[in-house]
Amino acid sequence: MLCELVRYIDDPRGLGLAHIPCARACELGFYKSAPGDQLCAKCPLHSHSESRGAQVCRCDSSYYRAAQDPPSAACTRPPSTPVNLISSVNGTSVTLEWGPPLDKGGRADIMYNVVCRHCPWDLGQCETCSNGIRFVPQQMSLVQGGLTVTNLMAHTNYSFWVEAVNGVSDLSLEPRRFAVANITTNQAAPSQVMMIRQESTGQNSVTLLWQEPDQPNGIILEYEIKYYEKDKEMQSYSTLKSKGTSATVSGLKPATRYIFQVRARTSAGCGRFSQIVEVETGKPVALRYDTMTIVWICLTLITGLVTLLVVLICKKRHCGYSKAFQDSDEEKMHYQNGQVKFPESKFYVDPHTYEDPCQAVHEFTREIEASRIKIEKIIGSGESGEVCYGRLKLPGKREIPVAIKALKAGYTEKQRRDFLSEASIMAQFDHPNVIHLEGVVTRSKLVMIVTEYMENGSLDSFLRKHDGQFNIIQLVGILRGIGAGMRYLADLGYVHRDLAARNILVNSNLVCKVSDFGLSRILEDDPDAAYTTTGGKIPIRWTAPEAITYRKFSSASDVWSYGIVMWEVLAYGERPYWNMTNRDVINSVEEGYRLPAPMGCPTALHQLMLDCWQKDRSERPRFSQIVSILDKLIRNPENLKCTATVNRFTQTPFDRGIFDFTRCGTVEDWLESIRLGRYRENFAMAGYSSLGMVMRMGIEDVRSLGIAPMGHQKKILSSIQLMRSQLLNTNGRRRDL
Numbered sequence: 241m242l243c244e245l246v247r248y249i250d251d252p253r254g255l256g257l258a259h260i261p262c263a264r265a266c267e268l269g270f271y272k273s274a275p276g277d278q279l280c281a282k283c284p285l286h287s288h289s290e291s292r293g294a295q296v297c298r299c300d301s302s303y304y305r306a307a308q309d310p311p312s313a314a315c316t317r318p319p320s321t322p323v324n325l326i327s328s329v330n331g332t333s334v335t336l337e338w339g340p341p342l343d344k345g346g347r348a349d350i351m352y353n354v355v356c357r358h359c360p361w362d363l364g365q366c367e368t369c370s371n372g373i374r375f376v377p378q379q380m381s382l383v384q385g386g387l388t389v390t391n392l393m394a395h396t397n398y399s400f401w402v403e404a405v406n407g408v409s410d411l412s413l414e415p416r417r418f419a420v421a422n423i424t425t426n427q428a429a430p431s432q433v434m435m436i437r438q439e440s441t442g443q444n445s446v447t448l449l450w451q452e453p454d455q456p457n458g459i460i461l462e463y464e465i466k467y468y469e470k471d472k473e474m475q476s477y478s479t480l481k482s483k484g485t486s487a488t489v490s491g492l493k494p495a496t497r498y499i500f501q502v503r504a505r506t507s508a509g510c511g512r513f514s515q516i517v518e519v520e521t522g523k524p525v526a527l528r529y530d531t532m533t534i535v536w537i538c539l540t541l542i543t544g545l546v547t548l549l550v551v552l553i554c555k556k557r558h559c560g561y562s563k564a565f566q567d568s569d570e571e572k573m574h575y576q577n578g579q580v581k582f583p584e585s586k587f588y589v590d591p592h593t594y595e596d597p598c599q600a601v602h603e604f605t606r607e608i609e610a611s612r613i614k615i616e617k618i619i620g621s622g623e624s625g626e627v628c629y630g631r632l633k634l635p636g637k638r639e640i641p642v643a644i645k646a647l648k649a650g651y652t653e654k655q656r657r658d659f660l661s662e663a664s665i666m667a668q669f670d671h672p673n674v675i676h677l678e679g680v681v682t683r684s685k686l687v688m689i690v691t692e693y694m695e696n697g698s699l700d701s702f703l704r705k706h707d708g709q710f711n712i713i714q715l716v717g718i719l720r721g722i723g724a725g726m727r728y729l730a731d732l733g734y735v736h737r738d739l740a741a742r743n744i745l746v747n748s749n750l751v752c753k754v755s756d757f758g759l760s761r762i763l764e765d766d767p768d769a770a771y772t773t774t775g776g777k778i779p780i781r782w783t784a785p786e787a788i789t790y791r792k793f794s795s796a797s798d799v800w801s802y803g804i805v806m807w808e809v810l811a812y813g814e815r816p817y818w819n820m821t822n823r824d825v826i827n828s829v830e831e832g833y834r835l836p837a838p839m840g841c842p843t844a845l846h847q848l849m850l851d852c853w854q855k856d857r858s859e860r861p862r863f864s865q866i867v868s869i870l871d872k873l874i875r876n877p878e879n880l881k882c883t884a885t886v887n888r889f890t891q892t893p894f895d896r897g898i899f900d901f902t903r904c905g906t907v908e909d910w911l912e913s914i915r916l917g918r919y920r921e922n923f924a925m926a927g928y929s930s931l932g933m934v935m936r937m938g939i940e941d942v943r944s945l946g947i948a949p950m951g952h953q954k955k956i957l958s959s960i961q962l963m964r965s966q967l968l969n970t971n972g973r974r975r976d977l
């Protein structure tokens with residue numbers, strides 16, 4: 241058959257075929273998938289043939305053909321990003337919605353994938369979300385432009401990255417493109433009650449104890465105890481409410497198996513019920529007594545009642561907590577899982593009151609075999625020795641990360657005793673905001689204290705590392721945790737004496753725990769402690785005046801220190817009273833000077849700090865009140881909006897010439913004193929030639945100096961505030977500026 245050379249004519253049916261094709265090779269821009277008589281076809285859209293006689297047209301650059309696409313299909317490309325991504329947060333869930341991409345890449349098989357990133361500290365430091373999160377209907381290959389994400393953590397930043405994909409997305413080497421929604425979750429119901437155990441069982445009653453959930457996410461209003469006869473839940477179940485972490489369920493049938501579950505409720509709703517606990521009530525005892533026995537029982541009962549009355553009257557006469565009270569409490573201790581557990585209301589026992597402190601170590605702590613610990617690296621050091629990270633594997637338990645404090649070599653017997661006394665103290669505590677002791681190693685040459693591992697180390701350095709990165713709810717959450725830990729310790733009668741951000745540890749979930757117990761440590765180890773005239777070493781900046789002057793340490797002096805910790809948290813680890821000397825701090829505090837609000841600190845929080853710094857210790861709030869104030873603020877965050885801003889300085893005592901800031905003469909001296917001497921030019925250029933002018937500076941004035949690091953701007957503003965407060969609090973000497 242003759243081949244007729246025909247030019248390509250636009251075919252109205254869209255086939256684009258040459259009129260009389262033949263065995264002849266196709267022209268450039270045409271292809272024929274197999275040799276033969278069929279017509280040459282024009283290369284599909286976004287493809288080309290590189291030589292005559294092509295069997296297939298290759299895709300243009302950045303265009304692709306999916307494996308299932310026929311050679312006649314146009315080449316396509318990945319879609320652009322989805323548009324109009326909107327998020328709506330509801331508690332700890334978020335709904336994301338978006339529109340289809342403007343450029344679908346020439347395909348109809350569009351689907352969407354969502355990447356979830358959890359940003360514990362700020363949006364610059366996100367990590368892939370953990371497994372517990374639910375995506376409804378699913379996370380990947382979504383057909384519709386929306387999904388709901390549930391089970392997120394409360395008060396946490398998340399970043400959701402949504403991408404549109406089509407059949408050729410996987411072939412493209414170009415970077416993937418996402419639409420991003422950053423959100424912060426709100427309040428959530430409390431987490432599940434985990435530790436629930438039976439305290440005692442009678443014929444008709446069962447007493448249960450449990451721990452506050454790990455994440456209360458607000459004030460726990462009450463606990464709900466659900467119970468029913470085993471295998472009869474479908475028929476009926478009962479509930480009982482309890483304000484605290486224990487309850488006695490009565491009215492039960494004797495010798496019957498019951499199932500119990502507990503859940504916590506906050507204003508945000510109820511948490512999940514705990515795992516079930518199965519308890520069998522006691523068997524009834526058949527009583528058959530003769531008259532003599534009945535008379536004898538009555539007499540015994542009457543004698544018992546009289547004795548009880550006498551004891552009660554005696555107790556009332558003894559104020560405070562007496563030894564008798566302690567003893568009876570100690571009798572109530574019981575042994576569980578190899579560890580001594582204490583009843584709810586108890587007092588802390590000072591190991592120094594033991595004749596032999598080793599006895600306290602044996603009584604309170606668990607001995608761990610050294611071979612069960614693998615030390616992996618050194619993470620810190622204290623006066624008594626090094627702190628290491630390691631792993632602990634106890635028989636029948638999974639391996640856990642731990643911190644190991646090892647007593648330095650060449651210790652004396654006294655140092656060994658003092659070192660271990662910290663463990664004896666810590667072992668008596670059991671609270672989510674107090675560091676947990678795993679045990680001690682005393683039978684090996686290396687004496688060690690093993691505690692839970694806190695991934696983020698001490699709070700002061702952690703805050704400095706993350707300067708300005710938390711929202712106010714997160715900061716209040718930190719304070720609430722520390723307050724709850726201190727409330728627990730104060731309730732036990734334990735006075736910390738060295739409460740400071742450096743002695744708070746932070747774990748990976750931003751949970752803060754009070755640490756550093758043991759009296760000798762305060763006196764000897766703390767680099768911030770200084771000798772006082774009354775003898776002994778005291779961390780002056782954190783300590784209440786009455787404790788500095790006449791060593792009156794109490795939970796009220798711990799409250800003062802807590803106020804300083806609040807200031808450290810809000811000022812992201814700034815040193816309280818900056819570089820004022822200890823002597824100046826003592827004098828200023830004595831004269832009524834108090835630390836000013838750190839920049840951006842809500843007025844409500846600064847007011848709470850000032851309350852903690854009341855001179856009269858009976859006027860200071862108790863830890864229980866502090867926790868409840870913070871809880872209220874968390875529940876009503878609008879009360880945290882009002883901040884103590886640095887306003888322009890107007891008519892003040894300063895203008896009337898009252899000023900007492902004798903340590904810094906010139907602007908340069910002052911800048912040097914806060915270690916920012918390098919900015920003297922900035923001040924000079926802007927015309928601030930005297931401290932008086934500096935004192936009138938407002939936030940905008942500082943910003944306009946051209947000082948780039950935000951931290952330095954903050955430091956300058958805080959120092960100006962300090963000078964002003966000192967001025968306002970001092971009725972002292974006059975000084976011309």
Ligand code: AMP
Nearest residue numbers: 620621622627643691692693694697698
């Ligand atoms: P200390 O001797 O207790 O003051 O500890 C010294 C340093 O070791 C602390 O400032 C922390 O950085 C670190 N450290 C102490 N205990 C722990 C722990 N349980 N988890 C993680 N780091 C810890």
